[in-house]
Amino acid sequence: MAEINYTAPLIIQRADPYIYRHTDGYYYFTASVPAYNRIEIRRARTIEGLAHAAPRTIWRKHDEGPMSQLIWAPELHYIGGKWFVYFAAAETTAFDENGMFQHRMFCIECDQDNPMGKEEDWIERGQVKTPMDSFSLDATTFELNGKLYYVWAQKDPDIKGNSNLYIAEMVNPWTLKTKPVMLSKPEYDWETKVFWVNEGPAVLHRNGRLFLTYSASATDENYAMGMLTCADDADVLDAANWSKSKTPVFQSDIAHDQFGPGHNSFTVAEDGQTDLMVYHCRNYTDIKGDPLYDPNRHTIVKPFTYDANGVPEFGKPVPYNYK
Template identity: 80%
Template sequence: MAETYINPLIIQRADPYIYKHTDGYYYFTASVPAYNLIEIRRAKTLNGLAHAAPRTVWRKHESGAMSKLIWAPELHFIDGHWFIYFAATDTEELDELGMFTHRMYCIECDAEDPMASEDNWVERGQVKTDKDTFSLDATTFEHNGKRYYVWAQKDKAIKGNSNLYIAEMANPWTLKTKPVMLSKPEFDWEIKGFWVNEGPAVLHRNHKFFMTYSASATDENYAMGMLTAADDSDLLDPASWQKSPKPVFQSDLSTNQLGPGHNSFTVSEDGQQDIMVYHCRNYSDIKGDPLYDPNRHTLVKPFSYDDNGYPVFGKPVPYNYL
């Protein structure tokens, strides 16, 4: 019998990231509604995360570059060390382009337990790219002995808020190669409210890399797209990646699941089932800026693959409590 997961799994947590570690624990982090700190919780089961107590591991600075709007932390375990990537800025004001001013940052912990103490985390500073512009939503993955970094960033020469980029890394907080753009907002479903490609997540299955991402404004128009590359191709060559012309996951009005996105991937407790982690709202009447509405909740959903080995995400799952 398939596991029944609590949904929403964790309320008021957007941009969710779940990592299953070799110690058997699931580790969870996400944006907190106040955007003022980074927390981790863990449990032996996915449902256990619903009841796990969060532990703060880093707090925003009082002033300066990492003092405002701490967004979308991701927890990674690389070569025996823990790393968290996140976006931050020094002001809540918009710039001359009408955009936030985030940059990407990295912190590191070499303790076995990443939740033991805030003091175990060391700031590695900004992850710099070739452009000094709005950037966010970094993730990383390894393949054939190379570590890659994928993120969203503004190019002033391209219409919209952000495009998706990839580069090889020299170490977990430094790029080795010049970034190349993999995707920009172009389809109708990517440019509703805002022209956005953001929140990339990488899945390696069936001799392919699947890179999901989120597009449009963070209201009911938010939807997920996907890029696909063969795992024996040059992942730094944009021509290796094919972009799906239609969204692969989007709002389902019949169950009032609206604006699903900013996903990540994990596996079931027995390791046999792939699980998508994402956030979603259950109403569209948002008062004020959707960014400051706290009710994007974390949900989890098992998914399967078609005969060609491509993921089939289906529809957002209805709430089974709340």
């Protein structure tokens, strides 16, 4: 099989990247835009084509209210014959009493075949509410044995840190069915540098297991990815069935100036077989001010393989190779 390589970075200034390959043969791409003020989708027949595809704005932030500030990390999902985008938004850029942003999670829906039509094709399903009314973000979904599951990051005021990872079953794509179960909280040294963070979950179903990657620590060069693993015939709502890697599975590569790789998603290459990890990364550490407002987290796509036990081996971040 020929080695697969993509231009790196593939798309500049797009953090929290998400690529989905649909049954229509298109790749769909969405990510946080630097202005944090809208949701864009672009599509192409190939991964490389996404770099040159024209973005289509499908939703814009409100002038005021809970969806008026800091639109973060949209993900495009196809569930039950309809399109859904999950994203986080806030009412203000101010911090709350815990010194954190005030994001909550939201969902919009489109029942057209092509999700890149008009903005009015998308309807707002509102906030995806959880029992805790607290900072929450980075929702993703996956289906297993006919059930839909929601995985996200949220602050528990009773637990030290910014966010933990939770899972729940859904009754529909915007409503939880079961009580949230905490799968992971920041606990290791590499998860607690500058900030205590577990966020950006992504789910990969391979080799009889669910691999749930996530990102930890501050969004600068300390950002790194961890992984949880669960057998696909186990109860995914039982935290005891998930095992957690004690060390990062993907992290900065100083030798090649790749810093803070993370907030990944998964897709498959054009051959339909090669698994790909999509992530963002910077090529410098001298960040002025809050790293969240530095726009140069670029989208990178890399193939990965599995070890003899069927566990993903992500290797190191891809050095820049564009001309």
